[in-house]
Amino acid sequence: MVTVLRHRGTNPVAVWGRKGWMFVAVVCAAAIGGCGTASIGQTSPDAVTKTVYDIAGLDGKVYGRRVLVENADDGKSRWMSLVVACKREGGCQVVAPDGVGYPNFQAFLNDTKLIKPGDRVLGAANITSPGEPLQAKTFTKRADEPLALYAGFALLVLLVAVWLILQDFRRRRTGADE
Incomplete structure (x- = not known):
């Protein structure tokens, strides 16, 4: 124009x-x-269900994983449940409790508002690879850029x-x- x-x-x-x-x-x-994250910072079972269905469909594979989160403020630990949704032809994504899907655990850790900067998270580094042996790793959420x-x-x-x-x-x- x-x-x-x-x-x-x-x-x-x-x-x-x-x-x-x-x-x-x-x-x-x-x-x-x-720009930024789609995470709303609040848990939503309906959003998780919708995201899992969008990723895996009716014939995909879905399984749960728990990660241990240690708060940087007070040192207290809590469990957080994650869902891993896999397409039938392959390719898995991590679905956070707020219903946002992430391609891997590191992307979840970097973008979610459910974990604060400085919090330490113990979880599977290969969470989106269901056939491989578990590789536990401790991650620290970096401060937001x-x-x-x-x-x-x-x-x-x-x-x-x-x-x-x-x-x-x-x-x-x-x-x-x-």
């Missing part, structure tokens, strides 16, 4: 106008806002670049008018 204008002897310039640039900024902000900070900075840089381009365009246009 770019229109090319010829303004009083200047070279053709692609101009979107204010609405076009505003549209670009809004789309970028929406895309950045959509300040993605919003980086994304906000990138958006600011983008908006400043757009502003500078528009200023240059206005200067050229007023210089051609004189």
Whole structure:
């Protein structure tokens, strides 16, 4: 939807106008806002059932696994049940108690809101490989990356670049008018 204008002897310039640039900024902000996890941090049996059905279907394999979570705050431990859903033709995913599916245990650990940064988790490193011998491993959830900070900075840089381009365009246009 770019229109090319010829303004009083200047070279053709692609101009979107204010609405076009505003549209670009809004789309970028929406895309950045959509980054992150789908985890809601609350258990939901209905969401788990739906996700398991979406992954495994009616003829897939489903089994449960428990992991031991040690809270970083008080050192208390608790059990967390996970579901592993496998398609009939192969390929398994970890389904968290909030109903979000993850391709492996590490992705679950990195993205879930059910475990806080600093918590230690003892679980199967190969949880999505049902035929292999169990490989227990202790994981520590890392602190969340300040993605919003980086994304906000990138958006600011983008908006400043757009502003500078528009200023240059206005200067050229007023210089051609004189």
